[in-house]
Amino acid sequence: MEPIVKTMPKTEEIKTQNQQKLRIIPLGGLGEIGKNISILEYGSDIIIIDCGVMFPQEEMLGVDFVIPDIRYLEDKLDKIRGIIITHGHEDHIGALSYLLPKLKAPVWATKLTAGLIEVKMREFNIGKTQINIIRSGDQIKLGVFKIEFFRVNHSIPDCVGLAIDTPLGLVVHTADFKFDHTPIGEPPCDLSKLVEFKKRGVLLLLSDSTNAEIPGYTVSEKEVGKSIEQLIIQSHGRVIIALFASLINRIQQVFDAAEKNRKKVAVIGRSLVDNIDIAIKLGYLHISRDLIVDSRRIHQYPEDQQILLVTGSQGEERSALTLMAGGEHRQIKIKPGDKVIISASMIPGNERSIYNNIDNLLRKGAQVIYGKQSDVLNIHVSGHASQEELKMMLELIKPKYFMPIHGEFRHLIAHAKIACGVGIGSKDIFVVENGQILEIGSDFAQILKARVPAGYVLVDGLGVGDVGNIVLRDRQAMAEEGILVAIMTVDAKTGKLLSSPDIISRGFIYMREREDLVQQIRSEVKKLLSKYNEQHRANWALIKTLIREDLGQFIYNETERRPMILPVIIEL
Numbered sequence: 001m002e003p004i005v006k007t008m009p010k011t012e013e014i015k016t017q018n019q020q021k022l023r024i025i026p027l028g029g030l031g032e033i034g035k036n037i038s039i040l041e042y043g044s045d046i047i048i049i050d051c052g053v054m055f056p057q058e059e060m061l062g063v064d065f066v067i068p069d070i071r072y073l074e075d076k077l078d079k080i081r082g083i084i085i086t087h088g089h090e091d092h093i094g095a096l097s098y099l100l101p102k103l104k105a106p107v108w109a110t111k112l113t114a115g116l117i118e119v120k121m122r123e124f125n126i127g128k129t130q131i132n133i134i135r136s137g138d139q140i141k142l143g144v145f146k147i148e149f150f151r152v153n154h155s156i157p158d159c160v161g162l163a164i165d166t167p168l169g170l171v172v173h174t175a176d177f178k179f180d181h182t183p184i185g186e187p188p189c190d191l192s193k194l195v196e197f198k199k200r201g202v203l204l205l206l207s208d209s210t211n212a213e214i215p216g217y218t219v220s221e222k223e224v225g226k227s228i229e230q231l232i233i234q235s236h237g238r239v240i241i242a243l244f245a246s247l248i249n250r251i252q253q254v255f256d257a258a259e260k261n262r263k264k265v266a267v268i269g270r271s272l273v274d275n276i277d278i279a280i281k282l283g284y285l286h287i288s289r290d291l292i293v294d295s296r297r298i299h300q301y302p303e304d305q306q307i308l309l310v311t312g313s314q315g316e317e318r319s320a321l322t323l324m325a326g327g328e329h330r331q332i333k334i335k336p337g338d339k340v341i342i343s344a345s346m347i348p349g350n351e352r353s354i355y356n357n358i359d360n361l362l363r364k365g366a367q368v369i370y371g372k373q374s375d376v377l378n379i380h381v382s383g384h385a386s387q388e389e390l391k392m393m394l395e396l397i398k399p400k401y402f403m404p405i406h407g408e409f410r411h412l413i414a415h416a417k418i419a420c421g422v423g424i425g426s427k428d429i430f431v432v433e434n435g436q437i438l439e440i441g442s443d444f445a446q447i448l449k450a451r452v453p454a455g456y457v458l459v460d461g462l463g464v465g466d467v468g469n470i471v472l473r474d475r476q477a478m479a480e481e482g483i484l485v486a487i488m489t490v491d492a493k494t495g496k497l498l499s500s501p502d503i504i505s506r507g508f509i510y511m512r513e514r515e516d517l518v519q520q521i522r523s524e525v526k527k528l529l530s531k532y533n534e535q536h537r538a539n540w541a542l543i544k545t546l547i548r549e550d551l552g553q554f555i556y557n558e559t560e561r562r563p564m565i566l567p568v569i570i571e572l
Helices: 096-103 111-123 191-200 222-234 248-260 270-282 320-325 351-363 386-398 408-420 469-481 515-535 542-558
Strands: 022-028 039-042 045-049 065-068 080-084 105-109 131-133 139-140 146-152 160-166 169-173 201-208 239-242 264-268 306-310 337-342 367-369 402-406 439-440 445-447 456-460 484-489 502-506 566-572
Touching: 039 160, 039 367, 045 222, 045 248, 065 096, 080 096, 080 139, 080 306, 080 351, 080 439, 096 111, 096 351, 105 111, 105 351, 111 131, 131 502, 146 191, 169 191, 191 201, 201 386, 222 264, 222 367, 239 439, 248 264, 248 270, 264 270, 306 320, 306 502, 337 351, 367 386, 484 542, 515 542, 542 566
Parallel strands: 045 080, 080 105, 105 131, 169 201, 201 402, 239 306, 239 337, 264 306, 337 367, 484 566
Antiparallel strands: 022 039, 022 439, 039 045, 065 456, 139 146, 146 160, 160 169, 439 445, 484 502
């Protein structure tokens, strides 16, 4: 059977009068990778699950992060009973620094997750944040919702799934998960809890779809440790390992390999330093402090004893690895004999930056190990369940309704097909994207036609939400075609030019080599100013608009290019 992507039946076809309804509203994370945030709403009670960021897409020039659009919640702040965070990855906690001051709701998280959130809050100079610490097995009540936390395995410790008792039945949210039978530093997923939920009867399962296209089972995190140690043993020079700052389990394995092979480790990158400090403090990393050496002193040790643990696995601008690849890092200069291990998968949209770094590292003579270059070595494994594990979760839970979460649209569809394959009826599977509303009553479930705002809020430097589609289009135009500025100094009384227009080009033409075109543009500007000043006496705003349009057409006719044109009129 094929899954059905549904629209809402006609309202009159469904008898819903005098019934309270449960609504599940994703504001992020469905139809995309990252920016995970979902709402459960029943009557006057709302809970929020996760609050993450997303890496900008390639066309989002100059944008640092994308955070969720929470306009739907702005007039419902008094209904929010709490924010529950499933684990400490950026795509689940990264937007809290921006949105928690607006939401003003209590936060619930496990100990490590809470510590990582506090690190983020300190970065933003946000005062002491009250976070309620929970553990797997704990139960809390938020309005009508009773929530029980159960242990799942991911690529970071202290990840929990949620069993949410609602007035209409039990909703299970898996969080990001995989079934890892040999996890690092924590027990495996609590399978007995999943069986217990099945016995109680599950109304709705919300399950991670990130790896729904990948057959088989996801490899255990322990295999990465073996591969990294093997690469360290085989190296005769420095080893540089780039990874996500939140991969606490992998960081532990790097230090274990360093200690076993008598190496020293320099940690480079503020987020890595902060996360390692908090994880040691909370007891999630067990590292001998004498293994860690300041990056300014690491050169005092033989190169075959040096391991550099760095940020920049996604090619982030100004990250440690990017600076090293570009030859701009103050302490570390890449040279032949260095072995660079990029222990991370490529997040969509980051490929170009990552490959630029790889190319630059190779040019400097480094050996770069990345992706699936070897059938033997696993330098990175996913923290997400593959197809056989997704089937297992569905079989263990046996929900009445199923809604795939976390992933691009093709992942959601692939997960829906898996659910059909294990016997869930296509009419009971709901493929939902950001802003759509899944509404459940006592005897029905439907996707409403109405949608809520769930777009992108772009973060650029200190600006949040002040960069929109128009600004992005301008940046795209400047990147592709350049910019041309025409400066006209005019007499304030007559509006006539006092001197020849100044023409400035950036990214459009090299003016010294195209003086003929510059003179043509200057003459065209004179003609247009004279023409439009006669028609619209000193209405400079209108005149600039008309000059921009006509000059743009003139330049296109001459060059078949459309630079951004900025007419500037100065009155003297």
